[in-house]
Amino acid sequence: MLEALFKLKAHGTDVKTEVLAGITTFLTMAYIVFVNPSILSMTGMDQHAVFVATCLAAALGTAIMGLVANYPIALAPGMGLNAYFTFSVVKGMGVPWQVALGAVFLSGVIFLVVSLFKVREAIVNAIPHSLKLAISAGVGFFLALIALKSAGVVVGSPATLVTLGPLHDPKVLLAIFGFFLIVALECRRIHGSIIIGILTVTAISIALGLSKFEGIVSAPPSLAPTLFKMDLAGALNAGLAGVIFVFFFVDLFDTTGTLVGVAHRAGLLDKDGKLPRLKKALLADSVAIAAGAALGTSSTTAYVESAAGTAVGGRTGLTAVVVAILFLAALWFSPLAGSVPAYATSPALCYVAVLMARGLAEIEWNDLTESAPAVVTALAMPFTFSIADGIAFGFISYAAIKLLAGRFADLRPAVIVIALLWVVKFALFP
Template identity: 75%
Template sequence: MKRPTSMENRMLERYFQLSAHGTTVKTELLAGLTTFLTMAYIIFVNPDILSAAGMPKDSVFVATCLAAAIGSAIMGLYANYPIALAPGMGLNAYFAFAVVKGMGFTWQAALGAVFISGLLFILVSLFKVREAIVNAIPRSLKFAISAGIGLFLAIIGLKNAGLIVAHPSTLLTLGNLHQPAPVLAALGFLLIVALEWRKVPGAIIISILAVTVASIAMGLTSFNGIIAAPPSVAPTFLQMDIAGALNAGLLTVILTFFLVELFDASGTLIGVAHRAGLLDKDGKLPHLKKALLADSTAIAAGAALGTSSTTAYIESAAGTAAGGRTGLTAVTVAVLFLVALVFAPLAGTVPAFATAPALCYVAVLMLRGLAEIEWDDLTEAAPAAITAITMPFTFSIAHGIAFGFITYAAIKLLSGRVKELPATVTVIAVMFVLKFAFL
């Protein structure tokens, strides 16, 4: 991007209130670049995951870049927060491996479910229902859902790397370590961790590219080039099947998308804002409604373009650590995602075992939530453990959430601690019981 002129600086100053936030145009642009480098891996990982559902990889690549650009731009221009958005990790895997491959629905119907969940998110954001829902969900279940999604990502990452394979007797076993793909994936993971520890910007994308280059050099992958005109988004654009998504079997899927989007967005927004010092004296985020509307609008827009749920990225904390304090940081990220559209050939070159380390690393980050669970209280710890364990072992985020809510309600009831059981949890638990019983 070219350096802003003095007139442009004044315009940016007035619109984003840079001085009031103690920042400058230069600082915001550098913060945006930092955030982009930490989350740019999604332009390689998301198409790779969704292509497993039968979606055209090139079109998903374009949809990923556009959804990230639109979401980040709305967050920056409307809410004026330095928080970037892109298709979220976890839900993309749930979309591909559980909903489409596992449950047998078309990817068009799955996109319809994402679109409907986005509309529901917009409604609860407009009418302030979000606070009531989020506040009613027990902390232990919130942390367990995050950790469970991490385990779900881990098992997919290990499978894509070839480090674990199916076995008729033990279900899973160690892959063939004499093959180059598992070894390269393992080295890629070690590289990510080492670079992250050394605080090198773009550690994940560096690892993906390093493994890809090694793969090409070893003749495992064919090189398709680096830059070209962006592919067409037409094969996925407006392909969501709303009618198919309203099928009774997908109602749980819609609820799962909605709940995870709700927790993820709220937690990420508060977490990044806290690190950036943007919370007010009461610990609340000013203009939260605007931020949530930006997030929910991006979900619907992403589904229309042809990608799974778009959400706020915790990697935005890297940008705030670099000084980002306003929406100019997010707008910078949006522009860079648009620039990334020309790298479609490179995205097509990246093999699955090169993106597998990224899945495993994100899993590591998400597992930290287990430390926040009250392990001394069995009525909290047991449902949390069931939630986290069930997700990878049933290969379904929805089943993990369902068993978590049902277990939580049942244990609180049987333990005589009904007063600690929120009505919202009871309603959701009953819905899941009815689903298992009759659908």
């Protein structure tokens, strides 16, 4: 049944590998079930209800991605989007969280409509090959920065922006050890090196008393405080058009960047560099956004941590289905999931960053009109701490450089349109 549903042999994988990949992906992104409720609760939303909404939205979106699109890509409420929801819309603009949820729901509906008419598909397929390669590498650099920050290897500095963290901290040393262990196991061709590294660091951390073993089982909290509490009438107010636009635009490019980056690393792009079954993947994302808003969470998006699963061999939707099942299990086993500290998953993300950076080798370095925008794209993602902004800078620089260099024939109309839309976004919605 699994072979017929996911075409495992055609993708050069098997059930064991897919299950292992699903577990690995889940462990690298399980933090979201704790971080997302913490952020959204600052708006006045019930933290326990948001926890349930987060698990359910992630499970639903990921299951659709696996069963319908057959991609090993997991979805969950996005980190940057939940921060925009909380600090910019609710706290910054004074918009009630119910109205903000309505705006998220409407952005999901817009996604669904444009996906049905292949607008999003056309946008993704219009991305130049050099930018696709740069997006893959940039997502890797972005992952590395997140990992280094979570591990404490890199910390903020008012003088130099970032600086080296406290290397004497046992947690930092454990994260560094975890990275060395994963790379060494990979060199020895030991299957499941990433998950072994995560579990080893977690076990040592608990043994040393650095992290707490939270237990195994607890009853799921009630979803009632946030379920169907979105205010659509309030969100339709003309003053919130910009908010809906930003939700739509940012998630469009966060999801697009993640799909392209992870799919490229997994070898899932076709000979023309396009994503097969892209429409189904985008529909899964659209449905997840609207469903998540109805449940009570901010925009759901594809997760770059999915690359951790593809790194251990995940190639089909079975990986995503395993992740979805684990998100449902997290409703009852949340204490167990919480036993994995962030610095235990950081080494896995750093290792994935190493793999994803290889895409830069395929860029046409002798053609500056291709290589310069690619470098801008890859570097902008970690330095702006945003996949969407990195893609924006890539499109704008690609169009501007090609035009100024007189290479008009290289430019597709869609690239110019997308670049202009980003210019408008930065000008009107900074």
